[in-house]
Amino acid sequence: SQQGEEDPQALSIQEGENATMNCSYKTSINNLQWYRQNSGRGLVHLILIRSNEREKHSGRLRVTLDTSKKSSSLLITASRAADTASYFCATDKNSGAGSYQLTFGKGTKLSVIP
Amino acid sequence: DTEVTQTPKHLVMGMTNKKSLKCEQHMGHRAMYWYKQKAKKPPELMFVYSYEKLSINESVPSRFSPECPNSSLLNLHLHALQPEDSALYLCASSQGSLPNTDTQYFGPGTRLTVL
Numbered sequence: 077s078q079q080g081e082e083d084p085q086a087l088s089i090q091e092g093e094n095a096t097m098n099c100s101y102k103t104s105i106n107n108l109q110w111y112r113q114n115s116g117r118g119l120v121h122l123i124l125i126r127s128n129e130r131e132k133h134s135g136r137l138r139v140t141l142d143t144s145k146k147s148s149s150l151l152i153t154a155s156r157a158a159d160t161a162s163y164f165c166a167t168d169k170n171s172g173a174g175s176y177q178l179t180f181g182k183g184t185k186l187s188v189i190p
Numbered sequence: 191d192t193e194v195t196q197t198p199k200h201l202v203m204g205m206t207n208k209k210s211l212k213c214e215q216h217m218g219h220r221a222m223y224w225y226k227q228k229a230k231k232p233p234e235l236m237f238v239y240s241y242e243k244l245s246i247n248e249s250v251p252s253r254f255s256p257e258c259p260n261s262s263l264l265n266l267h268l269h270a271l272q273p274e275d276s277a278l279y280l281c282a283s284s285q286g287s288l289p290n291t292d293t294q295y296f297g298p299g300t301r302l303t304v305l
Contacts (some may be wrong), residue, residue: 109293118194118280118296119233164232174286175221175242178294180232 081181082165088187092098096151099165100145106168108141108148109178113162121164122150157190194297196281202303205271210274211300213264213281220286222295224265227278239264240286271304278302 082099086169100175107126111119125132125141125148127170132139138151152159166178194215203209215224221240225233238246239258247256253275255267264281278299284292 116278116299116301118298119282121293121295124293145292168292171240172245173221173243174292175223175238175240175245176284176292176294177223177235177238177246179235185230
């Protein structure tokens with residue numbers, strides 16, 4: 077079963093607005109990562125937040141983590157049409173010898189209307 | 191070079207065919223991964239290779255056979271697939287040496303259709 081559950085499943089906003097996506101997970105985590113996927117393409121890593129961090133920024137991205145509620149949120153400010161994509165949260169687990177297996181949430185499909 | 195390449199981009203095969211997917215990275219990463227992604231679903235982990243050794247097999251059917259010939263290459267051999275195996279197959283790599291976690295770099299995927 078998937079570790080993360082995103083909501084909303086789909087989000088449609090106007091260019092310039094902010095987009096907020098939420099992710100909940102079930103078990104304790106090492107770190108939580110957010111990835112972006114353009115339609116039918118590979119995933120691109122956006123940001124990683126460690127379990128002992130509460131907030132992290134990267135450009136127009138802001139991620140929060142609440143381990144007591146087992147939830148995270150991704151905020152994209154001043155959205156652009158190019159931000160249209162699916163966004164996935166992923167928790168990671170050490171799979172040995174330096175490798176980490178990711179378990180992805182169901183994803184939020186974001187559409188930014190010009 | 192921060193790119194993971196995958197070939198072919200698209201593959202159509204019959205249920206009796208044998209084919210292979212190829213993945214390559216030249217970032218010096220020591221961990222490589224295969225994921226399967228069905229339409230409108232998140233990626234699901236299939237295999238993990240670390241230092242060229244298989245470390246995780248997520249109960250994948252034997253008709254999928256991974257191979258890691260060297261630290262830069264990862265193959266996925268396909269034989270006697272079923273139509274339900276049609277999906278986007280994603281390869282990823284990570285440094286494999288960081289102590290606490292690792293960012294994974296994904297290739298563009300191979301879109302597989304099984305007839």
